[in-house]
Amino acid sequence: MINFNFYGCDTVELTKKYGTPLYVVSEDYIKERCKEIRQDFLERYDNTMAVYASKAFLTKEMARIIKREGLGIDVVSGGELYTAIQVDFPMEKVFFHGNNKTIDEIEMAVKHGVGRIVVDNLYELSIVEEIAKKYDKIVKILFRISPGIDSHTHKYIQTGQVDSKFGIPLSNKYIYKAIDEAMGCENIDLRGFHFHIGSQLMENESYIKAVKITANLMKEVREELGFITKELNTGGGYGIHYSGDIKRKPLSYFTDTVMDEVKRNCKELGLQRPMVIIEPGRWIVGEAGITLYTIGSIKEIPGVRTYVGVDGGMPDNPRPALYEAKYEGVIANKINEKKTETVTIAGKCCESGDILIWDLETPKVETGDILAVLATGAYNYSMASNYNRIPKPAVVMISEGKDRLIVKRETYDDIMKNEI
Structure with missing residues (x-):
């Protein structure tokens, strides 16, 4: 038998x-995917970073594996952040997401010195600034933006469309107000922008559109506000095989497209290419x-x-x-x-x-x-x-x-x- x-x-x-x-769960498979990330993204392109989206699967042992593999980790709650803290994960490699972080969660993040807080709204910006002053720290942040793209996936895992609970909309130049306020904060270091357009995506057209929209935003805010974008986090969402004939695509299918589009748009718009960050989760562990x-x-x-x-x-x-x-x-x-x-x-x-x-x-x-x-x-x-x-x-x-x-x-x- x-x-x-x-x-x-x-x-x-x-x-x-x-x-x-x-x-x-196969550690061998996870390590294969991490190796692919290093070879086809981190080593192929300079000024890049890869961060594991831990909401896909997080235990203390998983955090240890990601730590050993040299990737960063993104967390979306106090519990996920606490897990990273418990395994002595390098805090400078931790990105903290979430559309409604609590005051206690933000305080935990600032106190432990997370690498980036991805700020979702102006209310959160004011709380981060207040807590950063309390601990006499300069907190590096990214603004999550909603690029207004309807990606081809289930409506419950679309996140980049106009009508989304995530991110700061680009309509009516609301993002300008956020950038202006952040630049006026004494304890905030605004590094750039983050977008995540959806999950279980099998094609790269949505990434191309999102990069182009964000690059134009980078040009506009440089000219109108004097803000130079140093970092661009393009999220994750790369799909995997679940059933039928659709197979998981190699990382390079997505990342080569993103990097080509970033470089092309930056050259055309006269921008310096920012650090580019990716956040695969499901693609690593699914x-x-x-x-x-x-x-x-x-x-x-x-x-x-x-x-x-x-x-x-x-x-x-x-x-x-x-x-x-x-x-x-x-x-x-x-x-x-x-x-x-x-x-x-x-x-x-x-x-x-x-x-x-x-x-x-x-x-x-x-x-x-x-x-x-x-x-x-x-x-x-x-x-x-x-x-x-x-x-x-x-x-x-x-x-x-x-x-x-x-x-x-x-x-x-x-x-x-x-x-x-």
Whole structure:
């Protein structure tokens, strides 16, 4: 009997050791992507920086890996920042995002000396200035702008359009007011701009448009306000393979286009090229992860479909319910058997929408089989919940055929530990 092997580890044996549901993440894959970033971006272009978008997947061990690989890290909450602090991540390489950072979060960021605070609005600018004065620090910031681009992705993960909760709009020259105020702050060092146009993007046209819009902004504010843009953060959002024929594109597909466009626009507009920063997250970790489940109930509705129930679902992977995300999966203990059935993988939550995969082709499915759902490394563990009072799965990191536990499986006591 041959079982599904994932980066040198027998997945069925992993379930015997750690139980199910189980997140499995390949450090080897993550390191391959980090190497690609260094070779095809950081070493190819000078005055650049790469920052891991940690909201995709963050544990202390993941932060340690990114630290060892020499990348920076972007955080969007006090909890993510605290995780970076706990592993002694170099604070100068930390970028702090968020559209409504709390005062406590901003104070934590300033106190620990994060590299950049990406300021989303004028309210936040005033708070950063106030706290920077309190600690007698000069805080480097970028302004997040909304370039007004509708990217081709699910509407819930579009972020760069005009009607967005993120960023300072460019209409009515509102950004001019923000720049003028920042330049007048004693404890603020405005370095430039940040945009993020959306997630799971498979084409680069939106990046070209966003760079052109931002370059024109750089020219205008230099001429009208005397502000010189030193840094341009072009965000991330590079797509990966989840299902079907669409495959993950190499990093260079996106970054070469961005760099060519930045250089071309700067030359045409008479601008000095700023430092260019990228923030891949899903692209680094998405295909590095799988989730393993044990199959329980099998419910055949004659002439309609067969529902196959697993011991997880929406709490460990809410993306199908949120975004209609599609995944591929395999029966790990029958990896070489002929596919003879079409089944629908149902989660165990009391929700009709708790469906992980519709119409999956499989061998003959039996109770006790192990299902491996692929490409679950990004936005699965990080978005997991305790809905229906279901404990969160354990997380196992694998490297060179060896496994190690990096997050313990939750217990019922863990769920109730803060209750009175």
